[in-house]
Amino acid sequence: MALLELLSRLRLAPLHYHLRRSLSAAAPPPHEPPPPHHAPPSQPASNKHKLFVAGLSWSADERSLTDAFSSFGTVTEVRIMYDKNSGRSRGFGFVQFSNNYEAKCAKDAMDGKVMLGRALRISFALDKVRGGPVIVPRLPTAKQDD
DNA sequence: GTTGAGCGTT
Numbered sequence: 001m002a003l004l005e006l007l008s009r010l011r012l013a014p015l016h017y018h019l020r021r022s023l024s025a026a027a028p029p030p031h032e033p034p035p036p037h038h039a040p041p042s043q044p045a046s047n048k049h050k051l052f053v054a055g056l057s058w059s060a061d062e063r064s065l066t067d068a069f070s071s072f073g074t075v076t077e078v079r080i081m082y083d084k085n086s087g088r089s090r091g092f093g094f095v096q097f098s099n100n101y102e103a104k105c106a107k108d109a110m111d112g113k114v115m116l117g118r119a120l121r122i123s124f125a126l127d128k129v130r131g132g133p134v135i136v137p138r139l140p141t142a143k144q145d146d
Numbered sequence: 147g148t149t150g151a152g153c154g155t156t
Contacts (some may be wrong), residue, residue, distance in 0.1 A: 052153050082152055092152060118150085126153055 048100035050077065051107050054092040055095035057116035062093070068115060069095050073102025094125050 053065065062078045069075050077096035082089055097103040105126070111122040 046153095054152055055150080058149090079154065079156095090151065090152085090154095092154090094154065121152085123153085128154065 003078075009020055046124035047127055048124060049098075049103055050094055050096040051103055052092065052123050052125040053110075053120060054123075055119050055121040056080070056091050056093060057118045058089055058091065060089060060093075060116050060118075064116065065093060067094060068077060069097075069106050069110065072097075072106035072109060074098035096125075099112040 051069075056065070060080070062080050065080065066075050066078045069078075075095060076098055077094065079095075080089055080093035085087060095103075095106070097106065107122045107124070110120055113120055
């Protein structure tokens, strides 16, 4: 009877689909997947929201820094490193913005500019791990006598 | 009272 054939086809159909899908899955496309995590060697781990500002004048304070950078975006954090003993400025500090765009804009605009008679050196701040020292990327040493 | 490359605390 034709009814039996119909039933057989209906029952076998899912099996065929399953087999075909398994075979397809067993043969992935020649598409090359990118590496899981790739860190560009020329760009150390840095916080794109925070800027490292060096070349500050000795008399520069957080107030002047904020006043100078607030025109490029929302400044969420401003910190100047002072000497623990003398209490005077160490000549560098950190300025964090609301987002990376403002930070990059401020860096591109203020890097090399003169403030309070001194040229600013701005770059993205390195990732600071709480409880750990700051990993400073050192320039490639010409000699390695390890 | 000085000096001038740099990457930090809560």
